[in-house]
Amino acid sequence: MTTPLALVLNAGSSSLKFALYDIAAAPVERARGIVERIGGAPRLKAAFRADLPSVARDLASEAVHDHAGALGAVLFLIEASFPDARIVTVGHRVVHGGTTYAAPIVVTPEVLAELTRLIPFAPIHQPHNVSGIEAAQAAFPDALQVACFDTAFHRTQPWVNDTYALPPDYYARGVRRYGFHGLSYEYVSGELARIAPERAAGRVVIAHLGNGASMCAVEGGRSISSTMGFTPLDGLPMGTRCGQIDPGVIFYMLAEEERPIDDVQTLLYTESGLLGLSGLSNDMRTLEASGTAEADAAIAYYTARIREQVGRLAATLGGLDALVFTAGIGENSPRIRAEVCERLGWIGIELDPERNAASAEVITTSASPVEVRVVPTDEEIVIVRAAKSLWEAGDAACRPFPPDRRLSDTKV
Template sequence: MNDTENGEVILVLNAGSSSIKFALFDATCSPLARTPLWRGKVDGITGPNSVVSENGGDDQPLTLDESHPYHDALGYIRERLRTQLVGRSIRAIAHRVVHGGIKYSKPVLIDTQVLADLKSYIPLAPLHQPFALESIEILLQTRPDLPQVVCFDTAFHQTLPDVEKILPLPWSAWENGLRRYGFHGLSYCYQSIALAERYGDQARGRTLVAHLGSGASLCGMQDLKSVATTMGFSALDGLMMGSRCGAMDPGAVIFLMEIWKLSLERVSHILYHESGLLGISGISSDPRELLKVETTEPRAAMALALYLRRFIHEAGALVAALGGLDMLVFTAGIGEHNAAIRSRMCAGLQYLGVELNETANQANASVISTPASRVKVVVEPTNEEWVTALDALRLTEPANLQQ
C-alpha cells in the first residue's frame, strides 16, 4: 500500500466468516460518490475452493495459505490495491463491524482500547465479530500509520425505545447488556438517506424496510429512525432466513440439548447454518433455486410457504408497533432482485391496502405499487459500503483527528 500525494481514497473492508468484501472510494469527491472506484470480494476463505471477483466479474480461483487464510486474503487485496491507487494515497481504512455493544453507538477510530472492547463483544456475535477484528489487528500490525475506522451494524438501532430493547428476563440480564440490539444497521442507515432524497416527507411517516438477503430482517421507521426491528440480541432472531432459523420457541433449543443431547456447538451450527430455507427444503438456501422446483419438490414448496408466512407474521408485528403503514421498502439481494418473492409478500399484506403493479414489479422498478395503493411500495438498492466510507471520511477530517 504505497502512498503518494495525488489525491486520497478510502478503502472499505467487510469481513465475514468466510469472505472479505472490499470497495475503494474517491475521498476527493464532494459529495462522496456512491459508486466505488473499485470493488470486489474474496469468498470461501476458510474452505478448499477460495475465489475472488472484482467489479462484478466472474469468480476466479484463489490459492490461500491454509494456516493463515485471512492474512493471505488481506495480502492479496493489498497487492491488487496497489494497481488501483494510480498515484493516490489511502486516507483511511473503514470496517463494518457487526457489534458495538452498549458502549459504541457511533463510528470510532481504532486504538488498542477500542480493539480490546470489541474483542470482549465476540460472544455477542461469534460468527461475525472475530473475523472483522482479525482484519483490523493485522492492519494495525502491518500499517499502524493508517487510520482505521469501525462502523457498527447495531448503531442505527440506538433510537429503539427501551421497551423494544429489553428482554423478558431477570433484570440482571438488562444490567449486563443482554438485550435486543438489532442488526443490518448500515443498510438501514443508507435507506434513511436514500429514501429521504427520493421521496421526501413521504418516507418520514410509518415506513417498513425489508432487508432481504441470505440474512434478513425488518426495520420499522418513523421519521426515518429505527423504532422497531426483527433481529434482536443475535442475528438469529426474527425472519426465517437462508440457513438461519429466525424467531422460534426457546424450548426447542432446550429440547435439542436436553433430550437429543446435542452439544452447544452442534446446536449453534444447526441454528445458523442448517436451518431456514436450507433446513426445510434440504435443497438450497436460495429462494431462486427453490422457486424452480417448488411444483415438484414438496419440501421446497413448504420452505417457501414458511418463509413467506414468517415474513407476514413479523411484518404484521412491526406494523402494529408503528400504528399503521405508509411505505414498504424492499432492499438487499432478494429484496432488490426477486420479483416473485416480492409479489407473494405483498399479496400477504393486501389487508393493509397494498396493491402491487405487477408489470413494474417484474421490471424491478423503483415504485412497484399502483397509484391506488394505500401503501407506497418501493425497491431501493442498499449501499452499506458507501455509508461506511462516508463515516470514515467524516471521522478523519483533520479537526477530528486532532481531538
C-alpha cells in the same frame, strides 16, 4: 498528485468483501470485490469503475488461508491497479457495538478490546470483524481505522422494544434487543428521505432480505423496532439461520438429544433456514428455479413470516405509510415481493404486477394507500462517508504504503 483512497472491509466467516473509494472530494467508487472461500479454495473477484478489466481468479490456498492473507490479495490488486494511490483510512463493518457504540468510531487499542469482549454477543460474525481490523492495522499501521456498527442505528428503540421480560440486571449487563443490518437501514432511510420525503417522514417498514434477513420499523428516520434481537439469529428465517424459535426446542436438543452446545449452535446458524427447510440450498434463486415441493414449502414459510412481521411492525408504528424491499432478495425477487404483499390488502397494499415484475422503484398501484418501494442498499457508502469524515476531522495526510509492507512478492 497523490490520490487519497478509503478502503471499506466487510469480513465474513469465509469471505472478505471490499470496496475502494477516491475521497479527495465526495466519495467516488473505484473498485469493489470479494475474496471468497477463505481457508478452502480461495477466489478473488473484482470490478472496477475505470478503464480496467474485471478480475476473477483463483488464489493460492497457502497464501490465503486467513483474513490477513485475503487482505494481502486485495492490497496486491489495489497496488497493481492504482500505483499512485494511497490508502489513508480503512472503514470496517462491525456487526456488534454493544451498548457503548452508537456511532462510527476510530479504532484504538481500547476500542478493539471492547469489540473483542463483545464476541459472545455475535459469535458467528464478530470474531471475523475483529480479525479484519487486526489484518488492516498490520497492513496499514499509519491509516485511520474506523469501525461502523450494524447495531448503532437501533439504539433509538424505546425500552419496550429494546428489552426482554427478564430480571432487570440482565438488561443492565447488556442482554437486550440490539437489532442488526443498521448500516443498510441507515442508507435506505436516507435514500427514502431523498426520493420520497413525505413517506420517509411517516411510518415505514424496511425489509432487508438477503442471506441474512431482518425487518425494521422506522418512524421519521429513526428505528423503533427490529425483528432481530440479542443476536443476528433471531427474527425471520434466513439463508442458513433458523430465525425465531421457541427456546424450549434448544432445551430439548441439549437435554433429550444430548447434543453438544457447539453442535446446536452450528445447526441453528448454518444448517437451518431456507437450507434446512428445503434440503437443497440457501440461495433463493436456486429455490425459485428448482420447483420442488420442498423448495416451494421453504419459500412459503419464508414469505409467511415476513407478512407476520409486516403486521407486527405496522402495529408498533400505529399504521403504515410505506413498505420498502432491499438487499439481494428484496431487490431482485418479484416472486418473493408478490407473495409477501399478496395478503396485505387489509393494511392498504395494492401491488401492481407489471411494476413488480420490472422491479420498478414503486411497485404498488397509484391508488394504493400504502406505497411499496424497491430501494437498492449500499452499506459500503455509509461506511466510507463515516471514515472520510473522521479522517478529515483528524487532519490526516496521505501516507504511502510502508516500504516493508509492499505486496509485490506476495504469492496470490
